[in-house]
Amino acid sequence: xxxxxxxxxxxxxxxxxxxxxxxxxxxxxxxxxxxxxxxxxxxxxxxxxxxxxxxxxxxxxxxxxxxxxxxxxxxxxxxxxxxxxxxxxxxxxxxxxxxxxxxxxxxxxxxxxxxxxxxxxxxxxxxxxxxxxxxxxxxxxxxxxxxxxxxxxxxxxxxxxxxxxxxxxxxxxxxxxxxxxxxxxxxxxxxxxxxxxxxxxxxxxxxxxxxxxxxxxxxxxxxxxxxxxxxxxxxxxxxxxxxxxxxxxxxxxxxxxxxxxxxxxxxxxxxxxxxxxxxxxxxxxxxxxxxxxxxxxxxxxxxxxxxxxxxxxxxxxxxxx
Amino acid sequence: xxxxxxxxxxxxxxxxxxxxxxxxxxxxxxxxxxxxxxxxxxxxxxxxxxxxxxxxxxxxxxxxxxxxxxxxxxxxxxxxxxxxxxxxxxxxxxxxxxxxxxxxxxxxxxxxxxxxxxxxxxxxxxxxxxxxxxxxxxxxxxxxxxxxxxxxxxxxxxxxxxxxxxxxxxxxxxxxxxxxxxxxxxxxxxxxxxxxxxxxxxxxxxxxxxxxxxxxxxxxxxxxxxxxxxxxxxxxxxxxxxxxxxxxxxxxxxxxx
Numbered sequence: 001x002x003x004x005x006x007x008x009x010x011x012x013x014x015x016x017x018x019x020x021x022x023x024x025x026x027x028x029x030x031x032x033x034x035x036x037x038x039x040x041x042x043x044x045x046x047x048x049x050x051x052x053x054x055x056x057x058x059x060x061x062x063x064x065x066x067x068x069x070x071x072x073x074x075x076x077x078x079x080x081x082x083x084x085x086x087x088x089x090x091x092x093x094x095x096x097x098x099x100x101x102x103x104x105x106x107x108x109x110x111x112x113x114x115x116x117x118x119x120x121x122x123x124x125x126x127x128x129x130x131x132x133x134x135x136x137x138x139x140x141x142x143x144x145x146x147x148x149x150x151x152x153x154x155x156x157x158x159x160x161x162x163x164x165x166x167x168x169x170x171x172x173x174x175x176x177x178x179x180x181x182x183x184x185x186x187x188x189x190x191x192x193x194x195x196x197x198x199x200x201x202x203x204x205x206x207x208x209x210x211x212x213x214x215x216x217x218x219x220x221x222x223x224x225x226x227x228x229x230x231x232x233x234x235x236x237x238x239x240x241x242x243x244x245x246x247x248x249x250x251x252x253x254x255x256x257x258x259x260x261x262x263x264x265x266x267x268x269x270x271x272x273x274x275x276x277x278x279x280x281x282x283x284x285x286x287x288x289x290x291x292x293x294x295x296x297x298x299x300x301x302x303x304x305x306x307x308x309x310x311x312x313x314x315x316x317x318x319x320x321x
Numbered sequence: 322x323x324x325x326x327x328x329x330x331x332x333x334x335x336x337x338x339x340x341x342x343x344x345x346x347x348x349x350x351x352x353x354x355x356x357x358x359x360x361x362x363x364x365x366x367x368x369x370x371x372x373x374x375x376x377x378x379x380x381x382x383x384x385x386x387x388x389x390x391x392x393x394x395x396x397x398x399x400x401x402x403x404x405x406x407x408x409x410x411x412x413x414x415x416x417x418x419x420x421x422x423x424x425x426x427x428x429x430x431x432x433x434x435x436x437x438x439x440x441x442x443x444x445x446x447x448x449x450x451x452x453x454x455x456x457x458x459x460x461x462x463x464x465x466x467x468x469x470x471x472x473x474x475x476x477x478x479x480x481x482x483x484x485x486x487x488x489x490x491x492x493x494x495x496x497x498x499x500x501x502x503x504x505x506x507x508x509x510x511x512x513x514x515x516x517x518x519x520x521x522x523x524x525x526x527x528x529x530x531x532x533x534x535x536x537x538x539x540x541x542x543x544x545x546x547x548x549x550x551x552x553x554x555x556x557x558x559x560x561x562x563x564x565x566x567x568x569x570x571x572x573x574x575x576x577x578x
């Protein structure tokens with residue numbers, strides 16, 4: 001058991017290292033033009049957002065549609081720290097994430113008593129409230145936004161924080177705490193009678209999800225020089241929801257895949273900004289018709305598949321867990 | 322001293338009193354049946370005992386502690402586990418994970434060691450998996466540990482639910498119609514299994530059942546509920562010959578016997 005796990009960890013590190021090394025190489029040699037770099041960073045940030053939202057929506061089964069609100073909290077908090085208070089970037093990221101987590105905790109405590117559609121509407125409302133609050137604070141620029149944010153976010157920051165997010169949430173899910181969250185999704189009453197404090201775990205999932213959304217927001221703010229309340233509106237939340245649903249509720253690799261694919265698609269569609277949302281909607285309808293469980297369902301794509309393929313076994317396209 | 326002592330338990334839904342003035346006492350190691358016609362309030366009693374509903378009136382003493390007002394998970398942590406009439410498994414999870422979740426309250430590693438894979442994470446996870454497979458073995462489900470729970474046949478889902486409840490290490494086990502939907506052969510096996518786990522795990526068991534062969538064959542004492550009130554209480558022999566019970570419930574079956 002221990003041996004197999006170690007082999008997996010080594011393989012994962014190897015693949016991640018290869019990915020990092022090859023892209024880092026391209027950047028250092030200057031072969032990657034800025035257009036590709038922007039999208040590469042956006043992919044990372046979107047993966048962080050999608051995976052953290054999946055923890056709330058897909059694994060814990062609490063339908064939240066205000067995720068961009070937490071991103072806004074992270075973005076504004078970190079930007080205020082670097083722009084107004086001249087604090088170092090790492091501290092700003094941490095503070096942004098913690099602020100988002102705190103807001104997530106405070107919002108989660110009352111709203112997670114609600115179920116299904118009621119919870120969705122409540123989170124939608126809170127997402128909008130967060131946006132409106134920033135519009136009305138002159139200190140952070142009001143509706144015109146906060147500008148002059150230093151351009152500190154690099155490929156390195158995005159890569160390592162994305163990897164950290166994915167590993168953190170994957171490890172969380174594969175622990176007794178993660179299983180507690182999943183059992184709430186499966187049957188809340190049964191979970192409660194198996195000794196699981198459902199409120200605690202719902203709030204925990206919500207807080208962790210908000211934490212990483214805050215981190216993603218901090219990275220976002222320090223790449224694009226300016227942040228405006230309107231960047232983090234309802235449509236932004238829907239974007240991330242689409243990624244989670246498309247990738248599969250309850251599949252981390254599905255979210256990674258969908259976030260990557262949708263970022264690339266929306267980059268390609270940039271010239272047709274008007275019809276981007278139409279194509280998005282069509283894509284969703286087609287997916288829901290032909291694969292309602294999302295690309296990956298609740299399965300994970302893992303390296304053991306490659307292993308099996310290597311040994312020439314033909315069964316199993318995806319392995320569970 | 323009684324493990325469970327319920328006094329004057331009453332639950333009113335709007336104008337309807339589903340359970341009224343319900344009294345029951347269970348002693349350690351007993352296997353007790355709760356029977357009654359459909360709608361008599363049996364499942365409501367279970368929901369009151371496990372904290373799913375809060376009683377309108379009355380007290381519930383479990384292990385010398387008043388548990389009225391506690392949340393279901395707090396009651397489970399104090400040593401009470403149950404199964405459901407309409408099976409409530411974690412249906413999209415594997416058979417093994419269903420049982421592993423029941424160990425949740427006994428896991429000691431915290432959030433940090435889970436996420437960083439430090440400390441006792443691997444050791445406790447392995448231990449938990451080993452114990453869960455042991456339980457599945459008792460219920461003859463170990464070969465199906467990787468199957469998705471909802472794909473199991475009905476009888477196996479019932480057995481899995483009992484295995485899951487047992488894994489929570491209860492002192493009192495509440496079984497809500499464990500034999501529902503089983504054929505006579507399966508019911509007979511289940512009856513022996515219930516007696517066996519009672520002795521093996523030193524449990525006290527309260528079970529709701531419609532299958533009279535199971536209730537009469539397994540239980541030492543029986544409570545009969547009708548319209549939310551206990552109308553009789555005694556050994557299977559006494560219940561069989563109690564005219565009020567015959568009138569309310571057993572009527573024909575006993576008359577022919």
